[in-house]
Amino acid sequence: MGRQMADTPILFKNFELLDVVDGVLKSGYQLLVQDGHIAALETGAIAANGAKEIDLGGHTLMPGLIDCHVHIHPLILPTTPQMLPSLITAHALSTLEGMLMRGFTTVRDAGGADAGHRQAVEQGLTPGPRLFVAGRAISQTGGHGDPRTSANQFEPCECAAHLSGFGLGRIADGVAEVRKAVRDEIRQGADQVKLMAGGGVTSQSDPIDQLQYSDDEISAVVDEARRSHTYVMAHVYTAAGIRRCIELGVRTLEHANLIDEGAAKLAAEAGAYMVPNLICYDNLGKRGLELGYTPEAMAKLGDVAEAGARSLEIAANAGLKLAYGTDISRSPELQSDEFLLRAEVQKPADIIRSATLVGAEVVRMPGKLGVLAEGAIADLLAVDGNPLEDLRVLTNQGEKMPVIMKEGVVIKNTL
Secondary structure, three states: OOOOOOOOOEEEEOOEEEEOOOOEEEOOEEEEEEOOEEEEEEEOOOOOOOOEEEEOOOOEEEEOEEEEEEOOOOOOOOOOOOOOHHHHHHHHHHHHHHHHHOOEEEEEEOOOOOHHHHHHHHOOOOOOOEEEOOOOEEEOOOOOOOOOOOOOOOOOOHHHHHHOOOOOEEEOOHHHHHHHHHHHHHHOOOOOEEEEOEOOOOOOOOOOOOEOOOHHHHHHHHHHHHHOOOOEEEEEEEHHHHHHHHHOOOOEEEEEEEOOHHHHHHHHHOOOEEEOOHHHHHHHHHHOOOOOOOHHHHHHHHHHHOOHHHHHHHHHHHOOEEOOOOOOOOOHHHHHHHHHHHOOOOOHHHHHHHHHHHHHHHOOOEOOEOOOOOOOEOOEEEEOOOOOOOHHHHOHHHOOOOEEEEOOEEEEEOO
């Protein structure tokens, strides 16, 4: 697993090819995997002496899925009982394995996971998807990454940041501090920079419509990221917050439930991406109090949850690209249910593109991930059914996925 490569080439035969670009199934193809990549994809027979043949029995063959907003750590709420770092890590590694077995061969963590988690997967120490990490999110005092209540008068410190929320965020104020914070996360191996640019549901001292950080501070974060050849992903809900993020150079908009037509058009023209998370709000609306959310947090949740589906329509009408994201941390088993919620307002082909083609663009690996094509990394799924007609074949914990391959290695084969 991880960087391990299959020694023997693998030839897949007898399948329906899901072309995610055109959104159609195609027949008569064979696919050859060698050295972790797709070596050939052709109609008719492929000459591959010595290759191991896998007859897919008419199943649909499609790219591995990409979730662009996850939290593999179980601790992201002030109300969560504290755990030792070793137990938190055990939870995180179990979560990663579950994601892979649901067909997600690539995920982007939006705060909490660090380079060590990525390396554990790469080195084959634990099964899991390819992981892009943000390290700790950058938050202003009193921002979405500040876990203190209004009654807490203690100054934040590095040790407290790790104990409360176990490294989800770090507090930095002023241009000099935010530059140092971004540099430090990049030093520790962050693939992208997470910025808290507006109020949040779980944080207790900031309303949803609060515009967090000054223009100069956000510009400094973007500048530091760009000079290190990476980008900024921003937690933001409101149209006003989205507009300033785009104007200041933020690349991906996380949540963005309260987007409007003008903000969506501006983001689309800038080539930005939006990463909605409908399943997160659906789950918390049902289980928030049970999970420890305060009545105040539940009220804020209601304000953004009811706008979620409409935000997808607004973005799509403006031509703003939508990636697949879930934001599920306390209930990772619900990760695939995002497909079903989006199906209420989107066509299956568009949702699948969000979880493949667009996701690959977000993690800056277009043509390598999210597509079945010669030269692409061999992340693929065999699915029992046609997801273009019934997205439920992508749910139920991978029950309808008899074959899962990541980077040329067969992770699961029940055929």
